[in-house]
Amino acid sequence: MKSVRDAIVLVVVLILQGTLANRIAIAGVRPxxxxxxxxYFAWMRGPVSGVVGGFSxxxxxxxxxxxxxxxxxxxxxxxxxxxxxxxxxxxxSNVGVRFFFFLFAMxxxxxxxxxxxxxGELGAFVRQFVFVALPSALYTTVIVLILLSxxxxxxxxxxxxxxx
Amino acid sequence: xxxxxxxxxxxxxxxxxxxxxSLTLMSLGRERQERxxxxxxxxxxxxxxAIVGWVDAGVGxxxxxxxxxxxxxxxxxxxxxxxxxxxENARLRxxxxxxxxxxxxxxxxxxxxxxxxRLGGSLTIxxxxxxxxxxxxxxxxxxxxxxxxxxxxxxxxxxxTLLHRDCAVAVRVGRxxxxxxxxWEFGERPVLNLLxxxxxxxxxxxxxxxxxxxxGIFPEGVRVGTVTRVGIAENGLMKEVSVKPAVxxxxxxxxxxxxxSGSGRGPRMPGLTATAPDSAAPGVAAxxxxxxxxxxx
Numbered sequence: 001m002k003s004v005r006d007a008i009v010l011v012v013v014l015i016l017q018g019t020l021a022n023r024i025a026i027a028g029v030r031p032x033x034x035x036x037x038x039x040y041f042a043w044m045r046g047p048v049s050g051v052v053g054g055f056s057x058x059x060x061x062x063x064x065x066x067x068x069x070x071x072x073x074x075x076x077x078x079x080x081x082x083x084x085x086x087x088x089x090x091x092x093s094n095v096g097v098r099f100f101f102f103l104f105a106m107x108x109x110x111x112x113x114x115x116x117x118x119x120g121e122l123g124a125f126v127r128q129f130v131f132v133a134l135p136s137a138l139y140t141t142v143i144v145l146i147l148l149s150x151x152x153x154x155x156x157x158x159x160x161x162x163x164x
Numbered sequence: 165x166x167x168x169x170x171x172x173x174x175x176x177x178x179x180x181x182x183x184x185x186s187l188t189l190m191s192l193g194r195e196r197q198e199r200x201x202x203x204x205x206x207x208x209x210x211x212x213x214a215i216v217g218w219v220d221a222g223v224g225x226x227x228x229x230x231x232x233x234x235x236x237x238x239x240x241x242x243x244x245x246x247x248x249x250x251x252e253n254a255r256l257r258x259x260x261x262x263x264x265x266x267x268x269x270x271x272x273x274x275x276x277x278x279x280x281x282r283l284g285g286s287l288t289i290x291x292x293x294x295x296x297x298x299x300x301x302x303x304x305x306x307x308x309x310x311x312x313x314x315x316x317x318x319x320x321x322x323x324x325t326l327l328h329r330d331c332a333v334a335v336r337v338g339r340x341x342x343x344x345x346x347x348w349e350f351g352e353r354p355v356l357n358l359l360x361x362x363x364x365x366x367x368x369x370x371x372x373x374x375x376x377x378x379x380g381i382f383p384e385g386v387r388v389g390t391v392t393r394v395g396i397a398e399n400g401l402m403k404e405v406s407v408k409p410a411v412x413x414x415x416x417x418x419x420x421x422x423x424x425s426g427s428g429r430g431p432r433m434p435g436l437t438a439t440a441p442d443s444a445a446p447g448v449a450a451x452x453x454x455x456x457x458x459x460x461x
Contacts, residue, residue, distance in 0.1 A: 011215070018216030019223045047175030055182040060212070062189075063205045069197040070189030077182040081175070116190075 006041060010057070013037040024143075029132070031140040032106070034061055038076045039083050039105040040144075043092060047084035054080025067117050075112040079105050095145065102144055106137035252417075258306040259418055270304075270420040271295055276320070278416075285328035285348075287311075291421060292319040300381045302422040308387035308410030309333065309375055310419050323419070326356060326388070326409050335388050336376035340366040343376055346388060346407060356389060358405035363396050365403060373407050383422055 017033045024031070034057050042050025058073035065072055083105050091097050110133035118124040192200065205213075263270050273289035291297045293316050303310040303323045311325035324331040332347040335358065342365045344358045361367055371391040377384025393406040 014212055015216055015219045018213075019220040023223070023227060048178045051175070051178040051182050055186065058186070059189075059204070060209060063201050063209050068190045069192065069201050070186040073189065074183060074186035077179065077186060081179045084175070 002045075006045070006053075009040075010037060014060075026139065029135040029139055031143045032136055033140065033144070034058075035076065035079065035106050035109050036102060036140055036144040038080050038109075039102055040148075042080040042083040043087045043101070045084070047081055050080030050084035051077055052080075054078075067113070071113060071116055074116070075109045078112055079109045082108060095149075098145060098148070099141055102141045103137055106140060107133065110137060255418065259420060262304075262306045263420060269423055271297065271423060273297070273303075273321075273419055273421055275416050275419060285325060286314070287323040287325060287416065287419070289321050289323055289419060289421070290319065292317050292321050294318050295421075296423050297321050297421050302375075302382045302386070303419050304386055304422060305411055305416065305419055307412070308389065309382065310411050310413070310416065312381055313421065321421070325413055326411075327413055333382055333388060334376045334378040335373050337367050337391070338372040338374050339368070340371070342367055343378070344405070346373065356407040356409055358391070358403075358407050361403040361405055363401055363403050367391060367394055367403060367405055369394055 013033050013036075021030045021033060038050070038054045038057055041053040045053070054076035055073050058076035059070070061072040061076075062069050083101070087101060090101065110129065114125055114128040114133060118128060189197070189200070259272055263272055271291055273291035273295075275287050276290045277288035279286040287303075287310075289297075289303070297313055297316055299313050299316055301313040303313060309326065311323050311328065311331050313321050314324045314330075315322040326333065326346070327348050329348050332345050334343070335346045336343050337358075342361060344361045346356055346358055349355065349357050358367070358373065369391050373388045373391060375382040375384060375386040375388055387410045389407040389409040391405055392408045393404075395404040396402075397404050
């Protein structure tokens, strides 16, 4: 049952990322819902699922990405693993915790992604981080929290529960 | 050993394998990366792309539809505003024409309040003593006579319209030159009645009624209304004549206050042309239709 629900969420997220993300861009800043999905998935399902989900989603994204093949897979694998490890005993139902967790996870993802993508060039990395990663992470976090609370309101159950 | 490793440290093992795979993919040459990506795109990603493309087209149509609806609403608002402005423009143009015809005699004023009763017996205008408006000055529009100024403050004035019982007007039937007094009567049928017309006088339905200038308040030749009903009173001596006012009091927004400059004649009313000999003074447009003294359309 859980797998079916996760698959449905992934398909919905893929569709949203392919359709809505471009249309709701603000000043060129697009939300990255796939990272958010990896964070959600790893947080809910644990390290192994987080790693497998992160790698698969990252690889899917790599096929369309301008960077080298495997870069998104690596970044999302690391994020999936870290989130699952660090989020084990965190109150997942708390909105503040959710906000900082999603934001921090996305920033970690972008540090890895842009760190490799810019080839270690500090100026380019800082520029990308400040003007792309940070606003995108903030924007994505806000959208994800809205989507989560909406979905939880409809289903009347917590999607991110405190139960382990 | 691998089994033991996976059993005890499955998370670390999965993580290590995924990282190694990712790094391996990254370390592939550009050509091999492209080949791998092409292969995966046409196997794994093809159905996903198809679904995304299909949904994107639907979302695109929906999005465009929303934008067009919003634009349509904006255009509709603009059109409505333009229509309102066009009507206002025409109304102001008519006022301006009348005002330019009689530059020293008329001052334009905006209606700022109406009486609370539905019949509209009085109005308040935004011109007062400082603009030269004094009590008992006639108030008109291009359509005809509105009433007279009753009270004046420095910046405002109260106007009694023809629909007020205290606003009687000395009038004359344009075609037959029959004099009478027009007064509002709130009886069984609240109407403007033309009083003091004997049963022998020639008054017919459709005759134009103009101010006669007698009484000194209202200038001569201003259109007042049209005869709508003619009957004989019970005593058989007088006629009962009902008049429909030329002005629509419910939609008044701007008026002109007549400030006589000594001529004693009324302002030149648009829509009226020269007519009967006794009212056609040089330089002044006579107040009734040339042929039959009927109201001009």
